[in-house]
Amino acid sequence: MYGFWLQIKQYFDWFYIPSIGWQDVLDIIIIAYIIYHILAWIKQSRAWTLLRGMILVAFFIGLAAIFRLNTLLYLAKNTISVGIIAVIILFQPELRHALDELGRKKILKHIFTFDDKKSGEQKINDKTIFELVKTSVELSKDKTGALIVLEHDTPLGEYEQTGISIDALVTEQLLVNIFEKNTPLHDGAVIIRNNRVVAATCYLPLTERNDVNKKLGTRHRAGLGISEVTDSMTIIISEETGNISVAYMGSLYKDLDEDSLRRHLQILQDRTDEIRVHRKHKKGGVKNEEQV
Numbered sequence: 001m002y003g004f005w006l007q008i009k010q011y012f013d014w015f016y017i018p019s020i021g022w023q024d025v026l027d028i029i030i031i032a033y034i035i036y037h038i039l040a041w042i043k044q045s046r047a048w049t050l051l052r053g054m055i056l057v058a059f060f061i062g063l064a065a066i067f068r069l070n071t072l073l074y075l076a077k078n079t080i081s082v083g084i085i086a087v088i089i090l091f092q093p094e095l096r097h098a099l100d101e102l103g104r105k106k107i108l109k110h111i112f113t114f115d116d117k118k119s120g121e122q123k124i125n126d127k128t129i130f131e132l133v134k135t136s137v138e139l140s141k142d143k144t145g146a147l148i149v150l151e152h153d154t155p156l157g158e159y160e161q162t163g164i165s166i167d168a169l170v171t172e173q174l175l176v177n178i179f180e181k182n183t184p185l186h187d188g189a190v191i192i193r194n195n196r197v198v199a200a201t202c203y204l205p206l207t208e209r210n211d212v213n214k215k216l217g218t219r220h221r222a223g224l225g226i227s228e229v230t231d232s233m234t235i236i237i238s239e240e241t242g243n244i245s246v247a248y249m250g251s252l253y254k255d256l257d258e259d260s261l262r263r264h265l266q267i268l269q270d271r272t273d274e275i276r277v278h279r280k281h282k283k284g285g286v287k288n289e290e291q292v
Contacts, residue, residue: 135175145239146179147189154230163202223247
């Protein structure tokens with residue numbers, strides 16, 4: 001009987017179930033989360049084409065290994081390191097965009113606050129929204145092209161440096177004069193930070209998406225481009241049709257009227273109020289203020 005059980009034990013020696021602790025479960029969850037988001041990013045970018053090409057190359061290398069095609073194996077072995085560097089260079093915009101997206105995640109936002117006083121300020125108030133809506137409606141009536149970028153959490157300093165510095169309150173008269181045709185400051189974008197116009201004639205990155213309507217001009221592509229790499233909101237006035245659009249978080253909202261434009265602008269205001277109220281509650285300075 002003992003010999004029988006010994007044979008059974010020896011037969012199932014190959015079947016080993018390792019002990020699994022909570023660290024292993026956490027490790028698997030983190031790896032699965034990372035792989036899922038990498039595949040989702042690859043699917044939404046040009047890297048999807050690269051991945052299919054890499055799979056095809058790996059298939060041919062596998063065939064070369066099976067049939068012992070030594071010349072192909074030698075070439076593959078000596079070019080793989082160069083190929084990795086070439087991939088990083090070719091897909092630098094996609095990699096930068098992925099890192100920007102990761103940096104805008106709010107996981108550690110309330111833990112690491114580098115300038116708490118400045119970040120607690122309201123970045124767009126009711127008066128600024130009122131002036132922006134009036135300006136947009138006025139420019140739309142005259143079919144005057146305009147590009148107005150409202151900074152939120154992501155700094156726009158690199159784009160601000162491409163234009164002319166201005167430090168003034170946001171008013172309808174100022175913005176209308178800036179975008180008036182045949183004036184020195186009308187070309188390019190205006191950047192607004194903390195309810196002040198900080199720069200004009202700024203250059204913005206154009207979107208590289210292929211699904212954008214070809215009828216959209218450079219202003220719309222620039223507004224969409226800046227919304228893809230930052231969390232800013234951009235107001236776009238078409239010079240051809242006078243239509244008002246808003247670019248935000250990689251999406252373009254077209255043909256807006258006065259009320260819908262105001263609702264879009266209030267999104268930034270609500271986000272700022274939410275962060276500000278959260279920090280006041282955290283410090284114990286406000287007890288009864290309602291969180292947005």
